[in-house]
Amino acid sequence: MSEARGLNYRPLYEQIKTLLVRRLGNNEWPPGTALPSEIALAQEYDVSQGTVRKALNVMEKEHLVERRQGRGTFAARHSQQRSLFQFFHLVNDNGERELPVSRATSCRQSKASAAEARALELPERASVIRIERVRELNGTPAIHERISIPSSLFPGLASWPPENLPNTLYEFYETEYGVMVVHASEKVRAAAASATEAKVLGVAPASPLLSVERRALNIRNEPVEWRRSLCRTDQHYYFNELD
Amino acid sequence: MSEARGLNYRPLYEQIKTLLVRRLGNNEWPPGTALPSEIALAQEYDVSQGTVRKALNVMEKEHLVERRQGRGTFAARHSQQRSLFQFFHLVNDNGERELPVSRATSCRQSKASAAEARALELPERASVIRIERVRELNGTPAIHERISIPSSLFPGLASWPPENLPNTLYEFYETEYGVMVVHASEKVRAAAASATEAKVLGVAPASPLLSVERRALNIRNEPVEWRRSLCRTDQHYYFNELD
DNA sequence: AAGTGGTCTAGACCACCGC
C-alpha cells in the first residue's frame, strides 16, 4: 500500500495549496479581499488547521497572499510599495530606493515582432500594445523603457492618452484589467547608448547603459508583459541580494 | 504578565535558532558534518521536536545547513554546485549555466585602499590580499576580476603562486581557511572598458561591460571578500529571478 | 531493522486586531 502511493506521492498541504491557487486564479478572492479563515478552510477540505496553515504560509512566501496576525489572510495586491521592493532594483549610490517618476511618450497597438511573440508566447503577428516611456530618478531622466503587452489582456488600453498612464503600471494592470503580475525574471546586460537613447537620457552617444530585459508572469505562469529598460548607472546601480 | 513579555517577546524557535547559529559560527560542527538529530537537540534544549524543527527549517532556507530525509542535518558546505547556483549569475544566451575556467594572474599582499577598507570594514591601510584573474566562458575570456580579502583571515595565501589558485574560490576559502561565505550582495552597473580590460577580454576599448561589485559575508555578517567583476555580455547575460 | 527528517493531526495558549 505504501508502495502504491510511493511513486506519485504528494503531500496533502501541497494539494490544498494547488486548490487554493486555482481558486485565486479564478478570481474567487479578488486582490485585497479576505480568504476564509484557516479553521473554515480546514473544515471545508476536511483536513487539520495545521495543514491549511502550511499551504497558506508557502503561498505567503510566494507573494500570492498576505497574512496578518489578528486580521486574516488576504489575496495579494500590487501596492506601490511592493512594486518598488519586489520589482524595482535600481537604487542610488547611497543605497536608497527612490520613487521613479514616469512619463509615457507613446502607447500604440501593433503586430508582434518575432521577439515579442516569443517572449509573450503569442502567435506570430498577434496584436500587442507597445508603451514607451522615460522614468526620472531624482529629477533627471535615468531609464528609457519599451514595454510590450498582449492586446487581448488589455482591451482598450491602446486608446489611452500616454500622458494619462500611471507611474506604477503593475498596480494599474491589476485594478483596471485584473492582470496580476506575481513573478518576473530579468536578463541584465551592458549596452551602448544609441543616438536616440543618448538624447533622451542626456548622455553621450555610445555611453555604456544597463539593459534590463524583463518577462513578467501571472499566477498561471503565463507571460503578461515584456519590457526592456535602458538605465543610466552613473548615479544608481542595480542591486541584488544573493541568499 | 503577558504585558511583561509583550515588548521583548521572541519566539522560542528563534532563540533556539540563535543558539544553533552561534554553535555553527564557533565551528562546533565543521562544514559537511552532521548536527545532532532533532530529537537529541530537543532533549538538550528541553523543547519539543517541532520547535527544533522549525529553527532548522529556517536555517536550511538560509543555506546554513542541509537537511535530508533519512540522513540527517548537516552544516552547509561550499560545493561547486552551490557556487554556481547561488553566486554565479552569468548564463549564456540559451539560458544555460556554464562552468567558468579561471586563470589568476596575480596574488599579492598590500595596504587597503580607502574603498577596500570601507567595503571590508577594516582600519585604514590594513593588510589585504589582492587577487586578479580572468575567467573564460566557453573557451573565450569573458570576465576580469579583482578580488580583495583581509590578510588576517587568510594567512599565507599571498605566497601562493597565482596559477595554483583553484577555480571555485569559496570552496577553497572554506576548506583551506575555514572562511565560510554564506551571503553576498551585488551592485551591478554598466561601464566602459579601459584599455587594459579591453585587451584582456578581447573587445574594443570603451566597449560596454557589465560591472558587478560583490561584498560577501560570513555567518556572523562580517565582510570577508570584496570583488569587482567586469563581464562581457555579448554572449551571456546576468540572470535574476524576482520572487 | 533502526534511525532520520517530513507530514499530519489535535489541542492549548499567546499576540494581535477590530469592534
Add this chain to the structure above:
DNA sequence: CGGTGGTCTAGACCACTTG
C-alpha cells in the same frame, strides 16, 4: 470581547537512508 493568525506541544504515521 471574539476572532484571527502565530507559537508550542505531543504523538502518530510516512518516506527515505543506511546497515
